[in-house]
């Protein structure tokens with residue numbers, strides 16, 4: 179990245195910054211003095227974040243949101259594809275709708291955001307694309323055929339972007355959180371939460387700030403030579419995967 183881009187005041191776009199992990203990531207960039215924007219559907223936003231309503235399942239809405247952000251903050255230099263959903267169901271009972279909604283949001287949504295974001299990055303010959311996957315992407319999870327497939331797909335996406343755009347100063351990496359304490363995991367049955375806890379070497383669930391730290395690093399000048407990597411933030415849960 180250019181020296182100017184390395185300093186605070188970078189143009190950052192995080193999808194789904196109204197709550198959970200996305201909110202913590204956006205807050206971290208705001209604290210660093212960056213110009214932070216989000217494409218979001220509902221709720222309120224942290225102070226200092228420019229919100230553009232949109233839906234990552236809709237190309238026109240993503241493209242329009244980027245244009246608005248670029249008008250106000252300049253070309254996006256760091257994209258964090260965080261928006262995601264679950265629709266857990268056993269394989270034999272999973273509907274097409276449950277499968278497609280998850281893949282359309284988590285995988286195609288990240289694609290739409292990375293594609294639009296890459297335009298300005300190619301011009302600038304600099305940029306960071308960070309995709310929020312999950313330990314479940316490579317570890318698998320019962321009832322999560324849709325979610326796991328969508329999150330594993332992000333690894334191939336980041337690695338293909340790396341091969342395509344690595345020579346233009348652009349990096350693409352995956353952050354794979356484990357069990358992080360947010361609405362998404364609080365929705366799991368108590369018994370399932372307990373089972374996960376017993377299998378996490380760190381002996382605790384992660385905090386949203388743990389994930390924000392990995393993203394902050396991947397966006398930093400020190401991570402310029404890291405691309406196509408999968409960074410686990412899972413207390414050791416997915417080791418070896």
Ligand code: NDP
Pocket residue numbers: 193194195196197198199200217218219220221232233234235260261262263283284310311312313354355356357358359360361362363
């Ligand atoms: P939450 O359910 O708390 O938040 C999900 C966010 O995604 C919300 O802001 C939500 O918006 C947004 N979102 C969902 N669908 C869309 C859409 N179509 N367009 C725009 N925004 C959308 O989840 P987490 O914060 O826990 O998860 C964030 C990311 O981290 C997800 O990709 C998730 O898969 C991943 N992850 C989470 C883990 C965890 O343990 N919590 C573990 C591993 C990965 P809205 O509020 O409007 O619904």
